Structures are given as structure tokens and as C-alpha cells.
Amino acid sequence: MSKQTSVKLVLLGEAAVGKSSLVLRFVSNDFQENKEPTIGAAFLTQRCTIGTKTIKFEIWDTAGQERFANLAPLYYRNAQAALVVYDVTKPASFIKARHWVKELHEQASKNIVIALVGNKYDLVVDPETGEEIEGRRSVSVEEGKALADEEGLLFFETSAKSAFNVNEVFTAIGKQIPEETSKPQDEPSSVGRIDLNAPVDESGGAGNCAC
Amino acid sequence: MSATVDSSRKPSMAERRPSMAERRPSVQTGRRPSVIPHLAGIEDPVLPTIPDQCDVLICGTGLVESILAAALAWQGSNVLHVDSNPYYGDTSSTLTIEQIKAWCANVNLNTPGFQGFCKALLYIPRPDQLNSRDYSIDLTPRIMFVKSDLLSLLIKSRVYRYLEFQSISNFHTFENDSFGKMSSSKEEIFTDQSLSLATKRQLMKFMKFVLESETAHIAKELEQYKSTPFTEFIKEKYKLTPAQINELCYTLGLSPTPNILTIEGISRIRRYLSSFDVYGTFPVLYSKFGGPGELSQGFCRSAAVAGATYKLDSQLQSYDSNNKIATFMDGSKVKVTERLVCSPSQAPANAQNVPERKYEVTRLITIVKKSCKEWFFEGESAAVVVFPPETLPSHNVYPVQVIIMGSGSGCCPQGQCIWYLSTVEKGEKARRDLEEALAKLEESILRESEDGGFDVELTDEDVVSRPDGSISVINSVKLGKSFKEFVPQEKLTYLFKLMFTQYTSVEPFGVVNENVFKKTFKEGTENSVDYQILYSNMPSAEISYDGIVTEAKLLYSTIVGSDDDFFDVDFEDDEEDTLAAARNDSAILDDDDEFKDEMDFEL
Numbered sequence A: 001m002s003k004q005t006s007v008k009l010v011l012l013g014e015a016a017v018g019k020s021s022l023v024l025r026f027v028s029n030d031f032q033e034n035k036e037p038t039i040g041a042a043f044l045t046q047r048c049t050i051g052t053k054t055i056k057f058e059i060w061d062t063a064g065q066e067r068f069a070n071l072a073p074l075y076y077r078n079a080q081a082a083l084v085v086y087d088v089t090k091p092a093s094f095i096k097a098r099h100w101v102k103e104l105h106e107q108a109s110k111n112i113v114i115a116l117v118g119n120k121y122d123l124v125v126d127p128e129t130g131e132e133i134e135g136r137r138s139v140s141v142e143e144g145k146a147l148a149d150e151e152g153l154l155f156f157e158t159s160a161k162s163a164f165n166v167n168e169v170f171t172a173i174g175k176q177i178p179e180e181t182s183k184p185q186d187e188p189s190s191v192g193r194i195d196l197n198a199p200v201d202e203s204g205g206a207g208n209c210a211c
Numbered sequence B: 001m002s003a004t005v006d007s008s009r010k011p012s013m014a015e016r017r018p019s020m021a022e023r024r025p026s027v028q029t030g031r032r033p034s035v036i037p038h039l040a041g042i043e044d045p046v047l048p049t050i051p052d053q054c055d056v057l058i059c060g061t062g063l064v065e066s067i068l069a070a071a072l073a074w075q076g077s078n079v080l081h082v083d084s085n086p087y088y089g090d091t092s093s094t095l096t097i098e099q100i101k102a103w104c105a106n107v108n109l110n111t112p113g114f115q116g117f118c119k120a121l122l123y124i125p126r127p128d129q130l131n132s133r134d135y136s137i138d139l140t141p142r143i144m145f146v147k148s149d150l151l152s153l154l155i156k157s158r159v160y161r162y163l164e165f166q167s168i169s170n171f172h173t174f175e176n177d178s179f180g181k182m183s184s185s186k187e188e189i190f191t192d193q194s195l196s197l198a199t200k201r202q203l204m205k206f207m208k209f210v211l212e213s214e215t216a217h218i219a220k221e222l223e224q225y226k227s228t229p230f231t232e233f234i235k236e237k238y239k240l241t242p243a244q245i246n247e248l249c250y251t252l253g254l255s256p257t258p259n260i261l262t263i264e265g266i267s268r269i270r271r272y273l274s275s276f277d278v279y280g281t282f283p284v285l286y287s288k289f290g291g292p293g294e295l296s297q298g299f300c301r302s303a304a305v306a307g308a309t310y311k312l313d314s315q316l317q318s319y320d321s322n323n324k325i326a327t328f329m330d331g332s333k334v335k336v337t338e339r340l341v342c343s344p345s346q347a348p349a350n351a352q353n354v355p356e357r358k359y360e361v362t363r364l365i366t367i368v369k370k371s372c373k374e375w376f377f378e379g380e381s382a383a384v385v386v387f388p389p390e391t392l393p394s395h396n397v398y399p400v401q402v403i404i405m406g407s408g409s410g411c412c413p414q415g416q417c418i419w420y421l422s423t424v425e426k427g428e429k430a431r432r433d434l435e436e437a438l439a440k441l442e443e444s445i446l447r448e449s450e451d452g453g454f455d456v457e458l459t460d461e462d463v464v465s466r467p468d469g470s471i472s473v474i475n476s477v478k479l480g481k482s483f484k485e486f487v488p489q490e491k492l493t494y495l496f497k498l499m500f501t502q503y504t505s506v507e508p509f510g511v512v513n514e515n516v517f518k519k520t521f522k523e524g525t526e527n528s529v530d531y532q533i534l535y536s537n538m539p540s541a542e543i544s545y546d547g548i549v550t551e552a553k554l555l556y557s558t559i560v561g562s563d564d565d566f567f568d569v570d571f572e573d574d575e576e577d578t579l580a581a582a583r584n585d586s587a588i589l590d591d592d593d594e595f596k597d598e599m600d601f602e603l
Helices: A019-028 A091-107 A141-151 A166-176 B025-030 B063-075 B097-109 B149-156 B186-191 B197-211 B216-223 B230-238 B242-252 B262-274 B292-305 B427-452 B514-518 B548-560 B575-582
Strands: A003-013 A043-050 A053-060 A081-087 A113-119 A154-157 B053-059 B079-082 B117-123 B165-168 B171-175 B178-181 B284-287 B309-311 B316-320 B325-328 B333-342 B359-368 B382-387 B400-406 B417-423 B463-465 B471-473 B494-504
Touching: A003 A019, A003 A091, A003 A166, A019 A043, A019 A053, A019 A081, A019 A113, A019 A166, A043 A166, A053 A166, A081 A091, A081 A166, A091 A113, A091 A141, A113 A141, A113 A166, A141 A154, A154 A166, B053 B063, B063 B079, B063 B292, B063 B548, B079 B292, B097 B117, B097 B494, B149 B548, B165 B382, B171 B242, B171 B427, B197 B230, B197 B242, B197 B262, B216 B262, B230 B242, B230 B262, B242 B262, B242 B382, B292 B309, B316 B333, B333 B548, B359 B427, B382 B427, B400 B427, B417 B427, B427 B494, B514 B548
Parallel strands: A003 A053, A003 A081, A081 A113, A113 A154, B053 B079, B053 B333, B079 B309, B171 B382
Antiparallel strands: A043 A053, B117 B494, B165 B284, B171 B178, B316 B325, B325 B333, B359 B417, B359 B494, B382 B400, B400 B417, B463 B471
């Protein structure tokens, strides 16, 4: 029987870089052209097996609250992983990504695993040859890699459209998540958590630690 | 994934980790670093501008406004929700130490966005010992009865999934210079050594009466006590002692004033008793990492998920009711097609129509260097302490209510504890009452925690095993017996002390009644900067969440016409099947039984 670890993963990045599309590709192996801005997504879960370990990702979308950089502390709380996404064809989105990384270092827990993701890779390659087309890309691989090295992040270029490297991002994150840390260490009474879905039956008794 | 461009060349996990792009020959050959602008030196990205139109503009992200925003957004309204602060929560924020410092400065300068508060006194003796972000301090702390409209709404709206809840079992009453834990459940009354058989019988009779008070014949019986004060009613009918009456009225009932009527008192005690045994043998929950501030964020997120737009740091300057244009301090303008709702604390400067705030709540918030675990039920990290009227040397007319939050609440570091004291008493008298209650709390915790706990002989009769196997000290009155002679060996270290007064238009209420909130809604004086703004209320003195949903619903029906479709959202969907069908060729496991897509991922 493999161990299951539950991991809260938050998405960050400028509007329209394809955050939701990456998740949609990962969760349902699907892609939609001209997707509307994200409305209606709160969080999705997906299980992922890495070796003997099963990771259950609880993926939180920004729900548009990133627009004015107004994500609430609640969003970052206890996140064990984050995807900071930019668009390889949009330099401004990369600058934004730097800001999100900084924000994560300030707001999130110290041992959070962060992956920097340059999305829309399909836009810079020729679908026939797989070769990069000159002039399509605006953020170089070096640029992304340098930021990732500097800040200690995982780094990937992906395409939610072609599915290139999408699963790899999540798998790499899963491998970096230490086992036995579904809850941070400094929570003395996480056993006291009440599961609101589990009212106790008539016999009364212990109902205060159903996790 | 079989459809990927180069899935056939997938390397092993170990190889894959450093960087995918690096290994791809196409990336290496086609890359042209020279044509790509170097980005490192570029400054902050430019923020987008706010939408130029919305159906409902809501100023202030307090809990009531946040519930309203979510309800309206799910109903289909186009909501723009702003706050003048750089954080969520407005008058019910949960703040860090640094944010509290700034908040105090703003309150004392009477800055727009901080109206309705005054005389904030902050004392931090050892600033170097406080790491700002380790603390979550509630401006308006509240506890949640398990049987309550807010808890139902949290479940219905699924906002509870963003939060964590923990229980509070211990409700202490301060009496005759000591603390007693009320025997408030059936088992406790049976096993309580301090009660005589006759008293036990009377208490049980009373509890039965309360639980049946909504049946027709008891409701009829209650009619004759319509104008009798609650305390008088229990004294006459059940022959209980003044101490027991205090416990019932102020500790279990959490009545904020001494003069509540019988029906209100009974409703308050029913609220307590009926909340037992739903999730366990405790009546009350609280949200971890902060109270109303945390819940506000949850509802704002829900609103955003439904399409509401959020913008913090935006103070309303004026509202042109003829053209329905709201102007912000930064000059941006929004056309409001339906309604502008505003929290009184964030009203425009020179506002004339803010509801009159004639009631006061005075709060004293302290952080002490002590775990205070002696006050908590085993495995818990919070408690409630009440000082009934006339129990302090200041002869307090009103009770002092205290919420104790230990480190397990996620609001302070280990070995520390936050005490939230409040009273509806006014002015300097209120501050004196709170200081005296604080002194009693200090004495008590030093007394109870010295030498590792109890220096009173405890016998087996003083402890009781609960049905869940845990053991609790029932006769904690005994623990405080020699209180008067007690000379503490050590002093309590205060790390933080904040006193402030908050004004509100909501009178301290007996039970939630729409009219408490309703009478403050009015259109206002014509030609003023805030004519036709719909104001919400400053938070009430109530330390439970009761009244919050009532007010949000009232605002909702004022805007929409009725509250029939308030959160009438069917979150169940058939997305699960579609998604499960789509996941057939990946290495990822299907999560069939537990797949929790919260709602349509695509809309």
C-alpha cells in the first residue's frame, strides 16, 4: 500500500499566461482554444503516483484575484507547492513572475516547492519539425533558468496546448515534496481539526479528529 | 501522455528534474538570446485598470460585505468589490503586528477607511521579541455555534473548504474571585460534585424546558413571561442560585447585557445546548489562523470564483447618485448600474448619511508569554471566560467577555496566548472594567500554572471521564479556592497590549432580529457625497457570529428584491464523469471516489 500525501498547490502568474489551461491539461488531459478568463474554478484535485508515493494535489486557481495582485493570505496558507507561470512570448509576464516568486518567499511557508513555468512553448516551435522558429520567443531559456537558479526553483518550459512537459512539472514537484509533511511541523494541535462533513451520530462520542 | 510532442523520448524521472528545456535539442539550436530583450532591470509591472462598469459596487471587505459579494456574484450580478486597505477584512480584519501598528496610527489620525474606531492605545514592551508575521490578531474576534446560520452557509457555499475549524469545549465563569467551569452537558451535571441533588434536578428540568421551548405548549407558557427579565424568570421558576443564574445567562448564553428578556435568554441558551453533539461534545467552533478576517477572505475567494472583481487599496471619494458614478481617491471612476454598498468605516470623507453609531464596544487585546493550557479542554487550544456583572472590584454593570486563543489556533507562537476582552460598557468605565478583568485573568493563570499546575489536592471525584475517553477536571472551582491568599512567584510577561473603542449602530441584541440591522438602512440626505449609498453596519458587540448572515441577507434583499435566491447555487455537477472519461491515457490515477472538482472548471 503506497502512502498518500495531500499537497496544496497554488497557481500564480499574470492573467492569460495559461494557468488554468495547464491545470486542465494535467487534470483532464484537455485543452481549449481561446479560453475565457477563469471564472468558476476554485480548486481541483488530482492524484499522481511517483514511485511508491501517491500525491494528491489540491490545486488552487487564482480565481482572477491575481489581477490587481490582491491574493489573500488564505490563498498562500499551508501551500506546499506553487506554480509560477509566465508566457514565453510575453516579457511582461516574466517580470510579473519575478514578483510572484518574491511574494511567495514573503507569504508562503519556508519549505514550499516552487516551479517556474514558461508556458505556451508551442507558439515558438514549428509543429512539423519541432524546431524553434526565430523571433517567436521573447523570454530566453537562460533568463528563466537564471531566475530559477537564483531563487532555488524548478524550471520548465511547457505547452498546455500540446501537453508538452505538463505532467513533468507536477511529477517533479511531487518528487520534491518531502514525505510525512502533509501538515507543517509547527502545528501542535492539527489533530483538533473538525471535519464539517462528518457530524457525529446519535451515540455522541469522539468526532473531533476526523481528518 | 501519448499525444505529447516528444513523449516517446521521455527520460527517467531522475534525468528530467533539472530543466526540460535544457535537454531539448530544438531549444538549443533555435534559441536566439541576442534578439530577446534583457529583462532584469525592468521595474514593477503596470497594474491593469478597474472595470468601468459594474452592477454592484461594494466598498469594504468585512465579513458581512464579503458574504454579500459572494451571494450577489453567484446570483449573477457583476460585482466590483474594493477595500481602502491593502488587506482583506476591513473592520473584521485579522492582522499581523506590523499591520496593527499601522492600523492604530490610522485610527488615531481618523484616516478615512478607519472610521468608527477611536482611542487606540498600543503597548509593545519588547518589540524585538515579536515576529510580526507569527501573529494573526482579530479586530473583531468571534466564535461560531455549531447550530448556526453561518455554519450552514459555510457548508452550503463550500467556503468551509478554504478554512480549518477547531472546537471550544471550555466556558469558564468568574465568580467569587475564582474560575468555575460550568456544568453544561447532561453528563457533567450528573457527575458534578459541587451540585446538590435538588439543584441537579432543577438544572436538568431547566435544560429540558429550553430544548423544548419551541414546541407549542411551552411557547404558550412563555407568553406570560414576555416582559420578565430572564434572570428573574430562572430564579423564580427554577430556584437556582445567583451563581448558577450568572453562568446560564452570561457564560452559556453569552448575553452582552444584564437586562435581556426571558424569551431572548432562553433562545441564547438553546443555541448553546442544541449545538452539542453535532460534531462532538462541544458547542462552539472557531476558524484557525484568525476569525472573521479569515472567513472574509474565504467568501471573497468564493465571490471571485463566481466572477467578482477584487481591488484593494481603493478608497471611495464620492458617489454621484444622478449618474450613478462612483469616484475613487486615485481618480478612477466606475458606473454602478444597480447599487453601491459601503462599510461605514470606508465612507467618503464628509459623508453625511452614515448610520448613527451610538453603541460602543471596548476591546482589550493582549498577548501573554504563557500557553494558558490550564484553561483549555484536553486537545484544544481555545476557551471562553466570562466575568458576569458585579464580579469585578469596579462593580461592572456589564459582563466582560473573553476569548482565549492559544498557539494551536495558529494565531501566535507556541508558549504564548492571545486574550481578547470586550465589554459594551462605555468610555473610561469600560477601560477600567477590562483592566480589572485582565488583572484577574493574570492572577488566575499564574495561580493555576504554577508548579506545573495544581497545588490543590484533586481526588477522583473531581475528574470525570467523557464518553470519548478523555478526562476532564469538573470541579475546577476548587482550583481557585485559595485564590485570595495566593501570591504569585512569577510575573506574567505581556508581549502586546492593545485597547480601543469601536462604535456601532447595532445595539447589543438579545437574539438576532432583523430589525436590529434594518433601521439603519436609509437613502440619506440629498446632494451629499454619499446620497443613496447603502451602508452596512459596523460589527456588533456580539462575540458569536450570530447576526452576520441576517445582515448580509437583509442587504441582499434590499438590492435584489428578496432573499429567495440567496446562495441558491447548485454546486453539484456532472463534470466528474466528463473528466474521468478524459483521463484514460495518462500515468495519473483516476480519483474516482474522491474527485472533488469544486464546481465547473470551465464556465
